[in-house]
Amino acid sequence: xxxxxxxxxxxxxxxxxxxxxxxxxxxxxxxxxxxxxxxxxxxxxxxxxxxxxxxxxxxxxxxxxxxxxxxxxxxxxxxxxxxxxxxxxxxxxxxxxxxxxxxxxxxxxxxxxxxxxxxxxxxxxxxxxxxxxxxxxxxxxxxxxxxxxxxxxxxxxxxxxxxxxxxxxxxxxxxxxxxxxxxxxxxxxxxxxxxxxxxxxxxxxxxxxxxxxxxxxxxxxxxxxxxxxxxxxxxxxxxxxxxxxxxxxxxxxxxxxxxxxxxxxxxxxxxxxxxxxxxxxxxxxxxxxxxxxxxxxxxxxxxxxxxxxxxxxxxxxxxxxxxxxxxxxxxxxxxxxxxxxxxxxxxxxxxxxxxxxxxxxxxxxxxxxxxxxxxxxxxxxxxxxxxxxxxxxxxxxxxxxxxxxxxxxxxxxxxxxxxxxxxxxxxxxxxxxxxxxxxxxxxxxxxxxxxxxxxxxxxxxxxxxxxxxxxxxxxxxxxxxxxxxxxxxxxxxxxxxxxxxxxxxxxxxxxxxxxxxxxxxxxxxxxxxxxxxxxxxxxxxxxxxxxxxxxxxxxxxxxxxxxxxxxxxxxxxxxxxxxxxxxxxxxxxxxxxxxxxxxxxxxxxxxxxxxxxxxxxxxxxxxxxxxxxxxxxxxxxxxxxxxxxxxxxxxxxxxxxxxxxxxxxxxxxxxxxxxxxxxxxxxxxxxxxxxxxxxxxxxxxxxxxxxxxxxxxxxxxxxxxxxxxxxxxxxxxxxxxxxxxxxxxxxxxxxxxxxxxxxxxxxxxxxxxxxxxxxxxxxxxxxxxxxxxxxxxxxxxxxxxx
Amino acid sequence: xxxxxxxxxxxxxxxxxxxxxxxxxxxxxxxxxxxxxxxxxxxxxxxxxxxxxxxxxxxxxxxxxxxxxxxxxxxxxxxxxxxxxxxxxxxxxxxxxxxxxxxxxxxxxxxxxxxxxxxxxxxxxxxxxxxxxxxxxxxxxxxxxxxxxxxxxxxxxxxxxxxxxxxxxxxxxxxxxxxxxxxxxxx
Numbered sequence: 001x002x003x004x005x006x007x008x009x010x011x012x013x014x015x016x017x018x019x020x021x022x023x024x025x026x027x028x029x030x031x032x033x034x035x036x037x038x039x040x041x042x043x044x045x046x047x048x049x050x051x052x053x054x055x056x057x058x059x060x061x062x063x064x065x066x067x068x069x070x071x072x073x074x075x076x077x078x079x080x081x082x083x084x085x086x087x088x089x090x091x092x093x094x095x096x097x098x099x100x101x102x103x104x105x106x107x108x109x110x111x112x113x114x115x116x117x118x119x120x121x122x123x124x125x126x127x128x129x130x131x132x133x134x135x136x137x138x139x140x141x142x143x144x145x146x147x148x149x150x151x152x153x154x155x156x157x158x159x160x161x162x163x164x165x166x167x168x169x170x171x172x173x174x175x176x177x178x179x180x181x182x183x184x185x186x187x188x189x190x191x192x193x194x195x196x197x198x199x200x201x202x203x204x205x206x207x208x209x210x211x212x213x214x215x216x217x218x219x220x221x222x223x224x225x226x227x228x229x230x231x232x233x234x235x236x237x238x239x240x241x242x243x244x245x246x247x248x249x250x251x252x253x254x255x256x257x258x259x260x261x262x263x264x265x266x267x268x269x270x271x272x273x274x275x276x277x278x279x280x281x282x283x284x285x286x287x288x289x290x291x292x293x294x295x296x297x298x299x300x301x302x303x304x305x306x307x308x309x310x311x312x313x314x315x316x317x318x319x320x321x322x323x324x325x326x327x328x329x330x331x332x333x334x335x336x337x338x339x340x341x342x343x344x345x346x347x348x349x350x351x352x353x354x355x356x357x358x359x360x361x362x363x364x365x366x367x368x369x370x371x372x373x374x375x376x377x378x379x380x381x382x383x384x385x386x387x388x389x390x391x392x393x394x395x396x397x398x399x400x401x402x403x404x405x406x407x408x409x410x411x412x413x414x415x416x417x418x419x420x421x422x423x424x425x426x427x428x429x430x431x432x433x434x435x436x437x438x439x440x441x442x443x444x445x446x447x448x449x450x451x452x453x454x455x456x457x458x459x460x461x462x463x464x465x466x467x468x469x470x471x472x473x474x475x476x477x478x479x480x481x482x483x484x485x486x487x488x489x490x491x492x493x494x495x496x497x498x499x500x501x502x503x504x505x506x507x508x509x510x511x512x513x514x515x516x517x518x519x520x521x522x523x524x525x526x527x528x529x530x531x532x533x534x535x536x537x538x539x540x541x542x543x544x545x546x547x548x549x550x551x552x553x554x555x556x557x558x559x560x561x562x563x564x565x566x567x568x569x570x571x572x573x574x575x576x577x578x579x580x581x582x583x584x585x586x587x588x589x590x591x592x593x594x595x596x597x598x599x600x601x602x603x604x605x606x607x608x609x610x611x612x613x614x615x616x617x618x619x620x621x622x623x624x625x626x627x628x629x630x631x632x633x634x635x636x637x638x639x640x641x642x643x644x645x646x647x648x649x650x651x652x653x654x655x656x657x658x659x660x661x662x663x664x665x666x667x668x669x670x671x672x673x674x675x676x677x678x679x680x681x682x683x684x685x686x687x688x689x690x691x692x693x694x695x696x697x698x699x700x701x702x703x704x705x706x707x708x709x710x711x712x713x714x715x716x717x718x719x720x721x722x723x724x725x726x727x728x729x730x731x732x733x734x735x736x737x738x739x740x741x742x743x744x745x746x747x748x749x750x751x752x753x754x755x756x757x758x759x760x761x762x763x764x765x766x767x768x769x770x771x772x773x774x775x776x777x778x779x780x781x782x783x784x785x786x787x788x789x790x791x792x793x794x795x796x797x798x799x800x801x802x
Numbered sequence: 803x804x805x806x807x808x809x810x811x812x813x814x815x816x817x818x819x820x821x822x823x824x825x826x827x828x829x830x831x832x833x834x835x836x837x838x839x840x841x842x843x844x845x846x847x848x849x850x851x852x853x854x855x856x857x858x859x860x861x862x863x864x865x866x867x868x869x870x871x872x873x874x875x876x877x878x879x880x881x882x883x884x885x886x887x888x889x890x891x892x893x894x895x896x897x898x899x900x901x902x903x904x905x906x907x908x909x910x911x912x913x914x915x916x917x918x919x920x921x922x923x924x925x926x927x928x929x930x931x932x933x934x935x936x937x938x939x940x941x942x943x944x945x946x947x948x949x950x951x952x953x954x955x956x957x958x959x960x961x962x963x964x965x966x967x968x969x970x971x972x973x974x975x976x977x978x979x980x981x982x983x984x985x986x987x988x989x
Contacts (some may be wrong), residue, residue, distance in 0.1 A: 513864030
């Protein structure tokens with residue numbers, strides 16, 4: 001396994017060096033000349049005949065490139081000779097044309113809309129645009145389509161630098177540059193997702209089908225999004241409300257062979273002809289999976305079932321607008337019996353088995369233990385132009401997260417058992433409000449000032465087990481962000497101040513067993529500041545440098561979690577006898593990104609970063625294990641240390657020939673505990689994904705946009721782990737692995753409908769492997785071979801005629 | 803245009819927003835976890851066959867998991883004697899106290915106790931059975947053999963396995979509900 005991974009990496013590196021050399025040679029061989037023959041033309045939409053501004057036109061031979069102007073015109077000066085012009089534009093199928101230049105030539109292009117891209121990649125009027133000087137990665141269009149049917153955290157792994165903390169096949173928690181949970185903020189349609197962030201087995205309660213675009217801000221973005229965002233931000237952005245009259249619909253269907261996953265998601269949106277200001281959208285998703293199969297056995301109780309829906313209504317006028325949005329997410333996820341241990345003995349027995357004691361046949365049934373989660377979001381946004389000087393925006397949101405966890409066995413007492421109550425039952429309610437004023441450009445300055453507030457309270461059901469106490473968290477903050485842009489330079493700076501008040505009520509028993517309530521309260525003021533610059537010297541290169549300083553106050557779970565969870569005893573820092581109470585973390589994050597784009601052959605992006613976190617809060621084993629009636633437990637405590645995260649994300653592609661594209665994505669992160677001078681535990685291993693893609697340049701009958709791709713996803717063994725690892729973890733990190741994946745796809749014209757169809761295979765060699773960041777790795781292997789069939793059907797509904 | 807009006811209503815909403823949350827019941831206090839089964843006390847009562855003073859040892863953790871550490875007694879038996887053993891299992895966090903042993907007895911076909919002496923001369927056999935004829939272990943017969951060497955003490959580990967639908971007389975299936983270890987000596 002290790003050897004295979006190394007070989008793959010070596011091959012990829014060799015290929016890379018070769019590509020770099022090839023580009024260097026290609027660039028060096030360009031001769032300056034006095035060629036002044038004009039080659040020009042216009043790029044227009046095939047249907048509407050309107051000019052397409054900002055389309056990229058590239059002379060493949062000389063690598064000259066230019067964007068089209070406002071009317072869609074382009075212009076080159078060339079020597080006499082034969083050239084190939086390549087035109088590309090987001091939302092349209094690209095074209096390449098042969099042009100013989102002997103005198104001034106005019107060559108027009110009529111581009112065809114690309115159904116797949118058009119339906120999912122055109123984003124307008126975003127409320128939550130990412131800071132421009134920070135490293136960001138976007139999943140949209142066909143790349144997003146290729147992840148349909150997967151959970152949010154699973155889909156995001158497509159992006160370099162983003163991994164996931166996983167619990168079996170149903171639960172993926174996004175991890176950005178080695179940070180997750182409390183340190184990653186997720187914005188669901190502009191609303192800060194306030195689920196139950198503490199558990200690594202609590203996946204984000206979001207239906208990814210809602211999104212037409214997923215953006216990840218890699219690195220601290222606390223000034224705009226609040227002090228928790230010291231690891232990064234995930235923006236889940238739905239398709240904007242329709243702005244032209246009519247009714248549209250789209251339907252996505254997904255089927256998977258391994259676990260019998262079936263997913264169907266439909267969206268219906270419209271704009272009222274007689275009331276052009278009024279738009280609406282309705283969306284619903286069903287997703288269900290049965291037992292997952294590793295190469296050798298079925299993973300008992302690994303199914304899940306999800307039902308989600310959302311609706312939005314908007315009223316838009318040039319000077320004001322109002323949007324109302326509501327969404328509901330419902331899921332039931334089975335938990336592997338082997339992972340649901342009650343004691344150290346059980347846990348160690350389960351880990352020692354090469355495969356789980358209980359396996360099963362295929363079924364869609366979900367037994368105990370399972371999680372039942374529901375998340376409701378209601379949102380109201382509005383904007384109003386404040387005269388000629390700016391725009392005022394208000395976002396109000398109310399969200400509720402219900403999380404019930406059912407243990408493997410019902411209570412012994414028949415009366416209690418017949419109630420079928422969850423053993424853990426939490427309700428978390430959050431109200432958020434944000435008032436933002438954006439001022440109009442003034443002397444190259446653009447910016448916004450905002451106020452943000454959060455009111456949150458967490459409860460568990462009467463009579464159920466306490467693991468996280470009652471708490472009420474009130475946050476109020478103010479921020480100011482300014483951008484200055486002139487020529488090739490964009491400078492950005494921001495400041496934020498948050499005031500945070502956490503009140504905790506914890507049920508406890510004294511030595512005699514009498515119940516009492518322990519109250520505590522914490523108040524912090526946490527500042528955040530950031531500065532950044534982007535230098536954009538040409539149409540092909542941008543350099544961005546950003547640095548930010550953030551403080552994050554400790555969360556309730558880091559202070560006060562207490563109890564046995566999956567066979568291990570977890571204890572918040574403040575409950576450990578003699579421990580110093582937790583103090584806020586301070587993070588200094590710096591990232592440098594180089595992006596080269598719109599080149600005919602070689603495009604890509606490299607990000608290097610460092611994140612220094614003082615007072616980094618993480619879990620370590622307790623030296624004195626906690627004794628319960630079920631024996632002594634492997635016990636974990638939250639402590640603080642200083643940690644330095646350094647890493648590199650690379651993603652790039654090389655056009656080998658007109659039809660062949662090779663691409664690679666990789667990420668590396670190195671994390672040191674600088675107090676103890678050792679590696680940090682549970683950090684993502686080095687990974688590299690290389691893909692070779694063939695795109696047919698000619699259509700065949702009803703088939704357009706045909707492509708085929710194959711790739712290898714390789715993950716190394718994590719060797720940078722703390723010394724005396726046996727005392728820190730139950731199992732050493734698993735071996736590295738390399739998986740073979742492949743996909744074919746096309747758009748089929750079916751009547752007037754362009755159906756996007758694709759078939760993807762993952763882990764094609766049915767390899768047995770385990771991943772370091774999957775909590776099931778102690779008990780079972782990962783998913784075996786899986787084939788996924790995806791169909792995307794866009795519909796334009798005919799108008800009613802009078 | 804009704805800008806000022808709209809602006810005012812928004813400001814009003816902004817002020818009201820936190821109150822919306824505040825209206826819900828959040829000045830309440832956590833309640834005892836009454837629906838949650840716990841075991842706080844495991845007592846092993848040993849009565850010498852043919853009469854004598856009963857010997858008792860117990861594990862007791864009245865505040866449940868975590869918090870104050872449990873109190874664990876020491877068991878001392880007389881060499882060569884035979885005892886009738888009885889396990890008492892309680893949840894003392896509830897009022898009234900729940901007799902968990904009764905519930906275990908009622909669901910005998912889902913439970914089995916294991917007794918593992920170490921460095922102490924004890925032979926323990928289960929004397930009760932479930933409806934399917936598989937042993938349970940709430941009732942036992944304990945034979946104390948030769949005495950421990952002067953200053954040495956062994957241990958007795960008592961484990962309750964919860965095996966709904968999978969009980970077959972062996973240890974492997976199911977989960978552990980009780981695992982307590984008593985310092986034990988034969989004198």
